[in-house]
Amino acid sequence: MASSGEKAGPRTAVEGGEGGGGSLPPGRGTTVGSHVLDKGAAALQALRPVRQMKQHACSFALYAHDLARQVEAHHYAARLNQDFLQCAVYDSPDSAARLVGVEYIVSDRIFETLPPEEQKLWHSHAYEIKSGLWTNPGVPEMLQRPELANLAKTYGKFWCTWQVDRGDRLPLGAPALMMSPQAVDLGKVRPELVRRRDEKLGISTEDLRESRVEMEEPEWINPNADYWKQHGKGFAVDAVPTEMKRTAPFP
Amino acid sequence: MSTRSSHAEVAVPGEPTQTGTALLETATGTIQGFAPINSIHQHLCAFHFYAHDMSRQVEAHHFCAHLNEDVRQCLIFDSPDASARLIGVEYIVTEPLFLALPDDEKPLWHSHEYEVRGGYLFLPGVPGPVERRDLEKVAKTYGKTIHFWQVDRGDALPLGIPQLMMALTRDGQLREDLAEDVEKRFGVSFEKERKNREYMSGPDPGIHPLANAAGKGLKTELRETELAPPASMSGVFV
Numbered sequence: 001m002a003s004s005g006e007k008a009g010p011r012t013a014v015e016g017g018e019g020g021g022g023s024l025p026p027g028r029g030t031t032v033g034s035h036v037l038d039k040g041a042a043a044l045q046a047l048r049p050v051r052q053m054k055q056h057a058c059s060f061a062l063y064a065h066d067l068a069r070q071v072e073a074h075h076y077a078a079r080l081n082q083d084f085l086q087c088a089v090y091d092s093p094d095s096a097a098r099l100v101g102v103e104y105i106v107s108d109r110i111f112e113t114l115p116p117e118e119q120k121l122w123h124s125h126a127y128e129i130k131s132g133l134w135t136n137p138g139v140p141e142m143l144q145r146p147e148l149a150n151l152a153k154t155y156g157k158f159w160c161t162w163q164v165d166r167g168d169r170l171p172l173g174a175p176a177l178m179m180s181p182q183a184v185d186l187g188k189v190r191p192e193l194v195r196r197r198d199e200k201l202g203i204s205t206e207d208l209r210e211s212r213v214e215m216e217e218p219e220w221i222n223p224n225a226d227y228w229k230q231h232g233k234g235f236a237v238d239a240v241p242t243e244m245k246r247t248a249p250f251p
Numbered sequence: 252m253s254t255r256s257s258h259a260e261v262a263v264p265g266e267p268t269q270t271g272t273a274l275l276e277t278a279t280g281t282i283q284g285f286a287p288i289n290s291i292h293q294h295l296c297a298f299h300f301y302a303h304d305m306s307r308q309v310e311a312h313h314f315c316a317h318l319n320e321d322v323r324q325c326l327i328f329d330s331p332d333a334s335a336r337l338i339g340v341e342y343i344v345t346e347p348l349f350l351a352l353p354d355d356e357k358p359l360w361h362s363h364e365y366e367v368r369g370g371y372l373f374l375p376g377v378p379g380p381v382e383r384r385d386l387e388k389v390a391k392t393y394g395k396t397i398h399f400w401q402v403d404r405g406d407a408l409p410l411g412i413p414q415l416m417m418a419l420t421r422d423g424q425l426r427e428d429l430a431e432d433v434e435k436r437f438g439v440s441f442e443k444e445r446k447n448r449e450y451m452s453g454p455d456p457g458i459h460p461l462a463n464a465a466g467k468g469l470k471t472e473l474r475e476t477e478l479a480p481p482a483s484m485s486g487v488f489v
Contacts, residue, residue, distance in 0.1 A: 002355050026348055027321030034317055037385050038292035044376045045294040049328040049335040050314050053288050054280030065476045076288050078337070079276060083265030084408075086337040088326050090287040097287040099316075099324040102337060102399055104409050110264055118410055138283045147275055159399055159413050161340055170322070171342050172356050174471055175397055175413040186478065234476040237412055239359055244468025245304040248423035251362075251463040 002239040004065065004163075004176035025098070025169055052078035053088065055147075058201065059134040060189045061158055064177035065236040067186045067228065071165050072197050073158075073178075075103060083107035085154075091164050093137065101178070103158035111155040111222060119224035121235070122155045123180035126218050132208030133181055133189060137201050141211055153218045155225050156180065174239040182226055261407050263336065290316035293385075294331060296433065297372040298425055299339075299396055299416035303470035308426050309403050309416075310433055311396075313341055321345040323392075329402050331375060338409075339398035339416070346454040349393040349462070357461035358469060360393040361418040364453025370444030371419055371430070375437050379447055390451045393462055394418065415469045420458075 055077040063069040074097065075087040085105040090097035111122065128134045129152045136144050158178035162171035181189050194205050223230050244250060295313040300306075312335065315325040323343040328335035349360060366372040367390040374382045396416040400409035419425055434440055460466065 002359060025318050025322045026351070027319035027345070030317045030320050034320060034385075037381070038317065040377075040381055044378075045374070046331070046376075047291060047294055047314060048331060048333045049312070049337070050288055050291050050326065052333055053285065054276040056279070056283045056285060066479060068479060074287070076285060079268055079272070080263045080334065080336070081265035082268050082272060084263050088288065088337070093284060093286060095286040095290045096318065098318065099287070099326070099340060099342075102326075102340060104337075104399075106408070107265065110408070113264070114408070114410075121412070136279060136283065139279050143275070143278065147272065150272075157409065159397075161397055161413075162342075170344065170348065170352065171395060172353070174359075174415075228478055232478055234478050236474050236476050238472050238474055239415055239469050240472055241358070241465070242303050242468045242470045244302065244417075244464065245306055247306045247426075249421060250305060250417075250424065251420040251458075251466045 002173045004174045004237045023167060023169055054078065055136060056093065057134060057136050058197065059128055060181055060193065061178040062181065062187065064179045064228065065234040067179065069165055070189055070193055072193060083110045089158065098162055098164055100162045100164055101158060101160040103156050105154050105156045108153045108218065116224050119222060120227045121177060122157045122225045124221045124225045125154050125156060125180060126152045126221060127183050128180050130212050130215060130217065131181065132205040132212060135203060135208060149216050152215065174237040177235045177237065179226065179228060182229060184229060261405050264407055292316060293374065295372065295374055296437065297366055297418065298429065299418060302415040302417045302464050303468050305424060307403050308429055310429060321348050336400055336402060338400040338402055339396060341394050341396040343392050343394045345392055349459065354461060357459060358465040359415060360395045361463050362420065362453065362458045363392050363394060363418065364390050364458060365421060366419045368448050368451050369419065370441035370448060371425060373439055373444065383447065387451045391454050412471050412473050415471060417464060420463055
């Protein structure tokens with residue numbers, strides 16, 4: 001059974017050792033031929049859905065089954081309407097960044113329409129934004145402010161498909177649910193992760209927090225979100241064998 | 252020619268984007284860096300079905316980047332349009348990397364040989380000869396696909412838990428109505444393309460028996476877990 005929880009058993013060449021950051025994916029350097037094919041295809045194909053990703057946000061996420069495991073997450077967000085964003089999430093802002101998952105962001109209005117069982121899989125963004133952990137690199141703070149105030153009232157659902165922080169050289173296991181930083185102990189991000197991020201991006205989370213003190217907070221956060229806070233429980237996903245309903249022979 | 256799929260009928264709930272927000276995003280879209288997204292160079296259309304239910308099939312538009320010669324990562328949308336919904340991801344690896352995966356991981360991956368040779372996987376807008384130079388490589392790879400948004404059952408939002416997906420492995424699996432719809436909308440013929448791809452081959456030693464859900468099926472389940480207590484954490488926090 002492949003689970004999003006910790007793996008027991010001997011490690012293989014694909015599972016990494018201890019330590020964060022992970023090692024490079026196995027494989028040969030991209031050949032000139034592949035580059036040429038890529039560029040050629042890109043010239044002919046519009047890639048429209050990807051061109052809609054117009055916001056880059058950097059923040060931190062915690063594994064829902066183990067809040068002590070924390071990662072820096074780079075979100076590339078496309079807006080479908082005023083209440084909904086879809087994000088491709090990477091482990092760095094570089095061209096060789098690994099695609100580690102997908103996050104969906106909805107307004108509080110939309111969140112309130114979700115059934116309670118669904119709401120449990122989501123997390124709130126208010127603390128993350130007010131604390132300065134969430135930032136849009138390269139955008140002057142004042143320009144971001146209106147958007148940040150809106151985002152502070154949203155909820156997110158983040159599935160991680162590649163657990164790079166445990167050293168996986170390829171995406172292994174079932175997807176893991178992620179949670180957001182929160183104001184209580186278990187939800188705090190380790191200082192060295194924040195420091196490393198701040199150095200890389202040339203920013204100060206501390207300064208951002210101070211400048212956001214006056215920012216409007218949501219009056220109320222739905223207690224079904226950030227499920228671990230009220231209930232002390234996390235979530236994990238397991239991939240289990242089953243009989244596939246078939247319409248033709250398989251495989 | 253409309254490329255809008257039949258899945259796109261249900262609108263995502265919410266108000267239309269406000270002018271101020273749109274303007275801001277035009278600005279951020281220009282000012283900020285998008286390197287990981289800019290690595291995406293290829294649009295590939297294929298079909299997935301749920302690893303627990305072959306009858307539920309989805310047209311999947313992959314937008315792919317090379318991490319290196321042996322590893323690709325793709326964002327999956329339900330259409331090639333600007334309003335497309337991001338429904339999943341796929342990772343694609345060459346055979347040597349697949350073989351090095353732990354045996355309990357291999358079933359989560361699927362082979363590509365059949366859908367490539369069958370003509371069902373294609374690069375919209377790219378001429379055949381160019382497309383084939385890459386697809387002959389893809390035919391030998393394995394993919395891991397996870398969907399988060401079950402658009403085929405009409406979900407207006409990404410509800411529930413991630414779904415493991417599988418790919419076509421033989422004749423008779425693909426729903427004819429889906430196939431015809433895609434052929435019409437993209438002006439392609441799977442049957443014609445099949446002839447052009449006869450020369451291609453799959454993984455040299457054959458498809459690994461553990462791939463494709465080890466020939467059975469897979470489903471995902473959500474489990475509540477106990478949280479580790481905060482005792483292990485100390486020091487000053489943000």
